[in-house]
Amino acid sequence: MVTLTIDDKQVSVEKDATIYDAAKAAGINIPILCHDKKLKPFGACRMCLVEVEQMKGRLIPACTTPVTEGMIVRSSTPPVDKARKLVLELLMLNHPLDCPVCDKGGDCELQNLAYDHKVNSNRLADEKFHHEIDYNNPLIERDQNRCVLCGKCVRICDEIVARGALTFISRGIETKIGTEFDGPLSCEFCGSCISVCPVGALLARPFKFKSRFWAMTKKKSVCGYCGTGCNVTLGVKDNKVLTTVYDENQGFHNGQLCVRGRFGYQFISSDKRLKNPLIRKNGQLVEAGWDEALSLVVERLKEAGSAAAALATPRMTNEELVLLKQLMTQQVGSQNIDHSAGYGHAAVSEGLGKSLGVAASSATILDIQKSNLILAIKTDVYETHPVVGFEINMAVKNKGASLQIVSDKRGKLSRLPGANLLLNKPGSDVALLNAVAKVLVDENLAVTPATAELAAALNDFTPEKVAELTGVAADAIRGLARAYAAAEKAIILFTAGLAYPGADAQLAHAAANLAILGGKLGKEGSGILALQEKNNSQGALDVGFIPGAGGLDAQQILAGCANGSVKTLLIAGENPVVSYPGQLSVKKALDAVEFLVVADLFLTETAQMADVVLPVCSYAEKEGTFTSTDRRVQKIAAVIPAIGQSRSEFQVYGELIRQLGGQPAVTPAEAFAQISAYAGISYNELGEAGAFPSLKLQPVQVVPKATTAAVEPGKFALLTGAALYHCGTMSLHGEGTVSVCGEAYVELSRSDAAKMNIAEGAEVKLTSAAGTVCVKARISPRMPEGVVFAPYHFADAPINTVWSGAAVTGVTISK
Numbered sequence: 001m002v003t004l005t006i007d008d009k010q011v012s013v014e015k016d017a018t019i020y021d022a023a024k025a026a027g028i029n030i031p032i033l034c035h036d037k038k039l040k041p042f043g044a045c046r047m048c049l050v051e052v053e054q055m056k057g058r059l060i061p062a063c064t065t066p067v068t069e070g071m072i073v074r075s076s077t078p079p080v081d082k083a084r085k086l087v088l089e090l091l092m093l094n095h096p097l098d099c100p101v102c103d104k105g106g107d108c109e110l111q112n113l114a115y116d117h118k119v120n121s122n123r124l125a126d127e128k129f130h131h132e133i134d135y136n137n138p139l140i141e142r143d144q145n146r147c148v149l150c151g152k153c154v155r156i157c158d159e160i161v162a163r164g165a166l167t168f169i170s171r172g173i174e175t176k177i178g179t180e181f182d183g184p185l186s187c188e189f190c191g192s193c194i195s196v197c198p199v200g201a202l203l204a205r206p207f208k209f210k211s212r213f214w215a216m217t218k219k220k221s222v223c224g225y226c227g228t229g230c231n232v233t234l235g236v237k238d239n240k241v242l243t244t245v246y247d248e249n250q251g252f253h254n255g256q257l258c259v260r261g262r263f264g265y266q267f268i269s270s271d272k273r274l275k276n277p278l279i280r281k282n283g284q285l286v287e288a289g290w291d292e293a294l295s296l297v298v299e300r301l302k303e304a305g306s307a308a309a310a311l312a313t314p315r316m317t318n319e320e321l322v323l324l325k326q327l328m329t330q331q332v333g334s335q336n337i338d339h340s341a342g343y344g345h346a347a348v349s350e351g352l353g354k355s356l357g358v359a360a361s362s363a364t365i366l367d368i369q370k371s372n373l374i375l376a377i378k379t380d381v382y383e384t385h386p387v388v389g390f391e392i393n394m395a396v397k398n399k400g401a402s403l404q405i406v407s408d409k410r411g412k413l414s415r416l417p418g419a420n421l422l423l424n425k426p427g428s429d430v431a432l433l434n435a436v437a438k439v440l441v442d443e444n445l446a447v448t449p450a451t452a453e454l455a456a457a458l459n460d461f462t463p464e465k466v467a468e469l470t471g472v473a474a475d476a477i478r479g480l481a482r483a484y485a486a487a488e489k490a491i492i493l494f495t496a497g498l499a500y501p502g503a504d505a506q507l508a509h510a511a512a513n514l515a516i517l518g519g520k521l522g523k524e525g526s527g528i529l530a531l532q533e534k535n536n537s538q539g540a541l542d543v544g545f546i547p548g549a550g551g552l553d554a555q556q557i558l559a560g561c562a563n564g565s566v567k568t569l570l571i572a573g574e575n576p577v578v579s580y581p582g583q584l585s586v587k588k589a590l591d592a593v594e595f596l597v598v599a600d601l602f603l604t605e606t607a608q609m610a611d612v613v614l615p616v617c618s619y620a621e622k623e624g625t626f627t628s629t630d631r632r633v634q635k636i637a638a639v640i641p642a643i644g645q646s647r648s649e650f651q652v653y654g655e656l657i658r659q660l661g662g663q664p665a666v667t668p669a670e671a672f673a674q675i676s677a678y679a680g681i682s683y684n685e686l687g688e689a690g691a692f693p694s695l696k697l698q699p700v701q702v703v704p705k706a707t708t709a710a711v712e713p714g715k716f717a718l719l720t721g722a723a724l725y726h727c728g729t730m731s732l733h734g735e736g737t738v739s740v741c742g743e744a745y746v747e748l749s750r751s752d753a754a755k756m757n758i759a760e761g762a763e764v765k766l767t768s769a770a771g772t773v774c775v776k777a778r779i780s781p782r783m784p785e786g787v788v789f790a791p792y793h794f795a796d797a798p799i800n801t802v803w804s805g806a807a808v809t810g811v812t813i814s815k
Ligand code: SF4
Pocket: 140, 153, 156, 157, 161, 163, 164, 165, 166, 186, 187, 188, 189, 190, 191, 192, 193, 194
């Protein structure tokens, strides 16, 4: 520790602290403009100048100067104040004084500093800048006239987002923030640059002229999209969510969000939200009252009894899932409950459940930055869980972690420095991991010896044999095994979700075996992290929203609807017509079932087929908890009142339980107390950081079955999955996310495109044994030859017409 004096206060700080850090620790405010705690010190603006007695005659920047023992600092003296005033005058020399029309008015650091330092006139005069304002994309407006060249946007895009879309261009007085070749901004639109811009040079276009910053109430919540569980602050005015507000002190991610979290909030207050219950009368869905709708549902659930079933979205709160489970299992008498088509949770429930003894990841997102080696399997985390991608980027760039990737396509992750990509043939991941395990055993690298059963099973997976199956060289497999074994701490990540049927139980077993053999379980910075798709995928597992004993899983429920053994189906928030594999059979099943109830925010493709539609609330209108993919249980509270007549699912299923003679939990706290997985966590004491339930690992070496998906000659291997801009089908109702990625596409390699003479954007037809779909072609360097990728979110060209649930689907492509 180093002790110094600032403004007559003594303070002791770590030896790598700066004067600014020390002042902060002592409760002394030094103004900053270009400094940000998440970014490396830069020292560009000189707002933070201070006097140091030992350096007489000079003013020095507090944000870049390290502390030394016995330093005596003065943060506010006449020369310091004079210098800061001059800095502000210089900054405002060319800066337009258009605060009344600037969206940043009231939330602008330059404005605040000018006010604090009483800069009410300028001794200097010059012409204002006349840079052209960039309105070339729907989300980010760039007005370089207002820029103070603090470089925060450039640094955050590089240091945290790892995109590098912005840079300083030109020199001297002409210096400005530009893009490659000074063209329009082409990036992933995470909005991180907007969040740190101290002035109105970067603005969120969807929010422009909606409200003054101070006129909104800022309410905290948890993002409702993916399993990362980022914390968000919502800006609310007149009971409408108008924007997301940056809060650098929020969450493990310091307020960072991805494009979905930052710009996909519009679905909450969308005009298209359902406002009344609907009942099918004479073939038409017509508005009805809640009483009529609920008594109809009660009647049909009662009649169906054990022939009733429920499919739910893991976007519901834990407490709502508790009630829906109680309704089905106790009041209706059916064990037929499932979520995410049964595919979304297989990796964790069956895979990790058996291998680790608990259906959950052993590692947390926080372990990533503590790890020496990150092994990412079958995933471009940047795409599925972008903020986890930021964590990986920081682990690699700032902490020197080694990044090993096993994937069937290239992604942004593979562009990080030193990333080692093992590009495997689609569907061969399990074989590849088995070969890595085999090397650990053969080269005596295993800390825990393999069981005789596993060792015998691995005999079929010599690196040479597997090299043929996977297309990955035997030496590369050996290299990965050695690196994994040598790393003191190593974490394995893989994606689990509705569209990742390949990442199922077998992949989880194979990954878990590596962690067990390598001695990488139960250690900080080590273990396994399954990245689950939706915001409460882990919660649905913890609540046990999977088929009970003798119950049907999602696929069996649909088959039961088609053959008449399931009579009443309640779909809570899922949109199987678009998101489940095999659209034709899903539609047939929903057509055939006697009675279909859909509870949703929108009249989705599935809701349009229902007999009763119940309008329910978004996460912004209700209270409860979500559990992130790494098992952090976080509380949300309503930030706006319910839209129209919509009700929370907690109210809806509670009421149905009551009408069927049961006793539901009356408050979310009561329902939470019923979740045995969360024993020891108090709902009422859940603070902003949430809480992790305890985990008792009981590792078992399970022999994974490795199947390799060979695609017939002449066909392409179609991979489905998530696109960066979307999460499930809900983000299709976020105008921000749709404005940058609004339609289905198929990505194919340059060489395949050239061979077939397919141009970027051309319409192509994908045909499989299951059907045909027309989508636009995207020619992309990340696809290997013979492999194509299509995201599954889009209703206008649903990929599930050709994808029937296999890890890899053989398709032909025609023009
Ligand atoms: S939106 Fe994100 S990716 Fe795009 S320039 Fe800003 S920080 Fe970079």
